[in-house]
Amino acid sequence: MFGWEFPPHISGGLGTACYGMTRGLAYNQVDVIFVVPKSYGDEDQSSVKLIGASQVPIKRRTYSFTKGIPGTQEQANESHPYEMTYIEVGSHLIPYLSPEEFQKQTHEHLRSNTLTINDIDLGTEASSSISSEVVGTLDFSGKYGSDLMQEVSNYALVSSEIAHEQNFDIIHAHDWLTYPAGIAAKRISGKPLVVHVHATEFDRSGENYNTVVYDIEKSGMEEADLVITVSNLTRNIVISRYGINPDKVVTVYNAVEPGNDDSHGQYVKSVDEKVVTFLGRITYQKGPEYFMEAAHKVLKSTANVRFVMAGSGDLLRKMIRYAARLGITEKFHFTDFLKGQDVDHMFAISDVYVMPSVSEPFGISPLEAMRSNVPVIISKQSGVSEVLKHAIKIDFWDVDAMADAIYGLVTYEALPLMFRRYGREEVNNLKWENAAFQIKCHYINLLYPSNPMP
């Protein structure tokens, strides 16, 4: 299985999902070799064999490069061929950044102009060059790569090596950053490839999508023997926007790891008002402005409520200015990025959790909220709305409905009571064991197509 992050080193829902999935697969007697770009050594390896790509003893290779880094000196010497003697696969495959943003972020870390790009951008070429040009061990300098595409293809190079050394039956790749790796591994091993779509480029960027990413996603899905999507919403996107044969696209809903029941006691709510929370990246995709507009409407009618926007993202500053313009800053709070215990704390003191996502392939956070007995309002444009019954579902743009639901939850006492009674039970029934069992069935169908399992 190719991923790019694994707890505790996570920046989003994907690491959590991979963790749950591998545990669920272990429960179903499936052995998993999990490959991440870099493992730190402190991950939970109880149920998986975790391989950091940076730990793989890979022989040194030599490659020829023709392109320089855009925006740096090398670009001027574009046609000049470079010899590269190391491949780095650092830990900096950052899941939620577009290639442009990634480059911007890593730009300051460029330490020398010896860094170069290889122009092998897809697994196909990568694998062919590996097999022919092996000269030494792979040297990880720990330096940052110059752009995301290089990282992705480096990862693919390493993956094909892993595909050589390890024994396995199925290749399972999570999201586009690992698709080239998956394809490379498939080319080397001839084993069936499953790609798991947790999000598509359309979810991340809307209509202004990055065509390079789109191409990688498309080739990954085309190359795959099976495409698993996290919701029917995503399945439809895969079929209609990527033109993938519906027969090989299946939906397996995510689940949530059971939480510890008594984490609540240790957190004390310090305000009298009801607390309504938005928790997630503050980006276009998550619909923060709709949350704020709803908050504005609610605050006009009742004083007994406070709003919290927890997270960070490119719209954070805009949101702060927006709150100021609406004149609600007194009751509308920002926390910046929360992780680990702070998230638990936030859920523990919340009375309502809102996820107004414009586009959300699945959205695991409402499940975490419900696990903490917090009633949730979710947008119908989220995959999770396909599985949840005990949640209020609204259209993300329907600020009136959102405001009404928030008002109802903080005003009519019977409502949160209902959610506490049924919501938690519902979430506890969404087990990774079951999701993993479905995945296992799909594996078996791939390996033994003559005996299909349900």
Added chain:
Amino acid sequence: MKNICLYFQVHQPFRLKRYRFFDVGNDHYYYDDYLNKHILKKVANRCYLPTNDLLYNLLTKHSGQFKVSFSLTGLLMEQLELYSPEVIESFKKLASTGHVEFLSETYSHSLCSLSDPEEFASQVKLHREKIESLFGVTPTVFRNTELVYSDSIGEQVAKMGFRTMLAEGAKHVLGWKSPNFVYYNVIDPRLKVLLRNYKLSDDIAFRFSNRSWSEWPLKAETYLSWLKSTPEDEGFINLFMDYETFGEHQPVESGIHQFLEHLVQQIVKDPDIGFAFPSEIADKHHSVGPLSVPYPSSWADEERDLSAWNGNEMQKEALNKIRSMRNLVIQANDPDLTKDWAYLQASDHLYYMSTKFFADQSVHNYFNPYNSPYDAFINYMNVISDFFIRLEKKTNRIFYKGVSIEELSGGLLENAIKDYEGVLKALRQRRGVEKKVIDNKVVSTQKSTVGKSKPRSTGKI
């Protein structure tokens, strides 16, 4: 000779429009006129009008041999008058044959029988008056909303003067006993109870068009043979169902109307079997024993209990809220408020909040305007909030934490006194300040020469 008692319930609620919390206090009209009209017209065209025509033909053709009974809720009659008066006319035509019995029930299709005997009695009275004014007959048999029955409800009904009441022949009520006998109320034995034969009723009402049912397609002959195969000594069979069965629950295309027509013709032809009104059955048959129903039963869902209306916290809260307003409504004595109160009491609003059948919502979803029970609850509570504000305004009552002063007691009463004393004190202080300011002004204006300094307005609160 075996008698078939055919009884149809006819009801449509006034469904609420989408009512947001920011409408509270601003918008006092709660109903989705378009939706209500649309649904009523649709049901009228698919069910009420064609089935009434069919029944009229059968009633006139087999004069006296075919009989049928109805109960129409007050809310339905009001809606028909508004949107489909031709249906009222067609019911009048049915009534004119003399072979139709109209039953009594609650005006609002409400559950007030469970908690509020006074409201119950007043709704039954209101309903009777409506039936009298439209059809010129006075009902003598009672059927409660959703066939809700318990010993104490039966007692209340007997007190109102009824001697016959319909109820569900639920398994948990009857045990080994048969529904095809007359029973009497344990508290007031003068009240006879007629029980619905749910097996034979539901064969038509729920299973008729179900293709996975082993008996599909059901023929009138087959059904007749089932009716006749009941034991000799069971003198009658009660078939009670929603009138919407004919053309709505069972679609027109399923042949439900033809089935009804043939069944009636077969029964009329057959010398061993005939039709009777509920009142006739109660007159003809002695009761065989007492019926003990300590907990209310109904004809809804598998459980045949009240869980479809008060099974969860939301429903209980909504029910309590609406119940608690009765005294205010009476005190307000305002026709608009009284009307809204009648509409808001319909049990349908509670039914939409049921979380029982998330998996199997087919029946619950019928004409349900909401996406989810939560949605239904929030909308209803918003409406109720506005309704309450109107009541408060109209009655000029003072409320302390949502409780009217007249109903305060105990610690809450003490708290209220303390709080209001605090407010009074603050008000007196304010008056003192105000007085000083005015005094000063008077002094200053007297001092100043002709109107040069205009008196500044004092800070208004």
